[in-house]
Amino acid sequence: MKETRLPITETSLTGVQRLVSRSNLFEQLATLTTGYTPDPERELQEPSYYDYPVLKAPTWHWEIIWYFFFGGLAAGCYVIASIALLFGSREDRAVARAGYYLSLLSLVPCPLLLIKDLGRPERFLHMLRIFKVKSPMSMGTWGLVSFSLFSGVTAVIQAARDGMLGRWWGARMLAALPQRLLALPGTALGVFLGGYTGVLLTATSVPLWSRSKVLGAVFISSAISTSAALLSCVLRLAGTPARVLYKLERLEWAALLVEMTSLVTFLRRAGRAARPLVGTAPREHGRTFWSFVFGGGLALPWLLQAGSLLGRRSGKYTSSRGLLISLLVLVGGYFLRRTMIEAGHMSSRDARTTLWNAQKSHSGTNRSTFVS
Amino acid sequence: MQSDVCKHCANAPCQEACPTGAIIRTEFDTVYVQQDICNGCGYCVVACPFGVIARDERGDHRAHKCTLCYDRLKDGMEPACAKACPTDSIQFGEVEQLKARARERLGMLHERGVHEARLYGVDDNILECGLNSFFLLLDEPEVYNLPENPQRPSDTVVPASLWTVVVAMILGLFGVLFFRE
Numbered sequence: 001m002k003e004t005r006l007p008i009t010e011t012s013l014t015g016v017q018r019l020v021s022r023s024n025l026f027e028q029l030a031t032l033t034t035g036y037t038p039d040p041e042r043e044l045q046e047p048s049y050y051d052y053p054v055l056k057a058p059t060w061h062w063e064i065i066w067y068f069f070f071g072g073l074a075a076g077c078y079v080i081a082s083i084a085l086l087f088g089s090r091e092d093r094a095v096a097r098a099g100y101y102l103s104l105l106s107l108v109p110c111p112l113l114l115i116k117d118l119g120r121p122e123r124f125l126h127m128l129r130i131f132k133v134k135s136p137m138s139m140g141t142w143g144l145v146s147f148s149l150f151s152g153v154t155a156v157i158q159a160a161r162d163g164m165l166g167r168w169w170g171a172r173m174l175a176a177l178p179q180r181l182l183a184l185p186g187t188a189l190g191v192f193l194g195g196y197t198g199v200l201l202t203a204t205s206v207p208l209w210s211r212s213k214v215l216g217a218v219f220i221s222s223a224i225s226t227s228a229a230l231l232s233c234v235l236r237l238a239g240t241p242a243r244v245l246y247k248l249e250r251l252e253w254a255a256l257l258v259e260m261t262s263l264v265t266f267l268r269r270a271g272r273a274a275r276p277l278v279g280t281a282p283r284e285h286g287r288t289f290w291s292f293v294f295g296g297g298l299a300l301p302w303l304l305q306a307g308s309l310l311g312r313r314s315g316k317y318t319s320s321r322g323l324l325i326s327l328l329v330l331v332g333g334y335f336l337r338r339t340m341i342e343a344g345h346m347s348s349r350d351a352r353t354t355l356w357n358a359q360k361s362h363s364g365t366n367r368s369t370f371v372s
Numbered sequence: 373m374q375s376d377v378c379k380h381c382a383n384a385p386c387q388e389a390c391p392t393g394a395i396i397r398t399e400f401d402t403v404y405v406q407q408d409i410c411n412g413c414g415y416c417v418v419a420c421p422f423g424v425i426a427r428d429e430r431g432d433h434r435a436h437k438c439t440l441c442y443d444r445l446k447d448g449m450e451p452a453c454a455k456a457c458p459t460d461s462i463q464f465g466e467v468e469q470l471k472a473r474a475r476e477r478l479g480m481l482h483e484r485g486v487h488e489a490r491l492y493g494v495d496d497n498i499l500e501c502g503l504n505s506f507f508l509l510l511d512e513p514e515v516y517n518l519p520e521n522p523q524r525p526s527d528t529v530v531p532a533s534l535w536t537v538v539v540a541m542i543l544g545l546f547g548v549l550f551f552r553e
Contacts (some may be wrong), residue, residue, distance in 0.1 A: 024544035039540065047512050048514055054423050054517055055418070055420070055421070055423040055426070056426045059429070060414060088552070093539050094552055095551075118411050118413055119410075119412015120432055120433055121411075123409075123411035126411045127391055127392060129393050130392065132390075134388045134393065135388060135415070135526075136529060137413060141391060143531075160429075167476055191536075191540045195466070195539075195540060199528075199532040199533055199536060201531060202528045203528050204389075204419055205385065205390065205421040205522060213528055213535060215532065216532045216536030217535045217536050217538070218462075220539055220540050220543065221539055236520075247550045251546060251547055254550070258539060258543055262522065344418075353547055356513045357523075358421065358520050358523070359520050359521065360520055360521045
């Protein structure tokens with residue numbers, strides 16, 4: 001068997017070389033963004049207990065990744081819908097309508113995923129025993145419950161106004177409820193839901209998640225960018241006028257820019273602690289991160305979108321390109337959360353970086369910005 | 373030597389993180405997981421900077437850690453580890469008395485020329501208010517897998533939230549700018 005495989009390996013050598021050079025590009029990007037060049041020899045000099053992990057590995061897996069994804073969509077769709085409702089034209093009501101429906105739809109799997117993730121799912125109501133400002137998970141539970149209420153009511157009002165609930169007196173009463181007024185606290189809760197997940201990961205001892213303190217900013221901008229992508233995708237397929245789509249596309253473009261800036265800030269501030277996310281060594285997630293998140297999910301759709309927005313002015317415009325951009329952004333948003341969680345597992349196992357992160361000389365400078 | 377003992381931190385990150393209130397501080401100033409409340413959310417596991425608390429993945433799926441023998445303390449006994457230790461390397465008592473004894477022992481060792489001896493968790497104000505289990509070490513804390521000065525996770529909530537709010541406002545401004553015409 002081995003002999004038959006040998007020639008194939010030899011012929012694919014150029015492919016391997018190409019792969020190596022690409023991983024070099026990723027490696028250069030990792031060094032450039034984190035400002036940290038790995039130095040295995042010096043790291044081996046650092047004291048540690050036989051590299052035995054200092055921290056216990058997170059217990060969070062695919063459920064949390066999908067919760068972060070759907071929670072971001074539920075939050076972002078609501079926020080965009082409210083902006084369209086409060087500030088947009090009559091035509092922009094299409095964005096509000098789709099946004100409120102999609103928000104509720106994306107919200108449905110969230111509690112199920114969170115309950116499934118618990119060690120003892122039947123005890124999920126214990127989350128509502130206390131209200132603890134210091135614990136982002138406690139605040140998140142209350143935030144999710146309150147947001148669900150607003151998202152539900154807003155979507156029901158929308159359905160009543162769209163005639164989906166019939167014409168009986170109850171539907172008329174629901175349609176008469178002040179949707180705009182409800183949208184204000186709902187949007188505040190939406191921003192909370194889209195961002196608290198990043199704060200939750202920050203308030204841990206895992207070096208990758210906790211060091212930079214800008215993960216909430218990354219997650220809220222990703223919530224807006226993925227939601228703008230989902231909305232423009234759905235509205236495009238529904239045949240919404242190009243004028244309305246144009247606004248969404250500009251928002252998507254701006255959100256991608258903000259997200260890239262936040263992400264680069266995250267990497268720079270995390271420094272060495274960001275290696276599991278951006279590095280290309282075995283078990284580091286840099287290949288997925290640079291190709292699906294930063295490259296395919298942010299930079300490429302941002303450039304394509306910029307081209308589209310410029311092209312629109314000169315009259316050239318294709319809708320299949322818009323769909324491609326939306327798809328890239330959504331896939332990138334999923335992989336952002338996935339690599340962030342999986343690299344967090346890796347980060348918790350890295351004894352030397354954990355100990356380095358907790359050194360007085362390293363943690364002190366980083367900490368004094370806000371506290372003390 | 374590498375010890376996985378719970379430090380029963382004065383500001384315990386696991387307790388601050390716990391969203392159910394399962395983790396409490398007892399009348400003995402120890403940190404204790406109430407097993408009838410814990411729903412196994414796993415947040416304490418990543419909050420603990422010492423890697424002490426863990427979720428039982430094969431058994432009851434709840435968070436577990438050293439209780440400092442809460443049941444024995446209630447009956448007026450010392451924890452089993454301190455009782456069993458044949459060399460009295462593990463000692464139990466009032467924290468202030470133990471800390472005084474530790475400083476005294478450190479002075480003695482320094483006098484005898486053991487200059488590498490040091491205390492961990494006594495005067496260093498780890499997690500801002502120190503630890504209730506502490507160590508006399510003969511090398512840097514890292515050699516014993518102890519983080520020198522870990523960040524208190526709950527301290528990051530305010531700066532992380534501020535960053536989030538600032539970026540959310542920028543995004544909101546873009547949204548308003550593009551939709552208002």
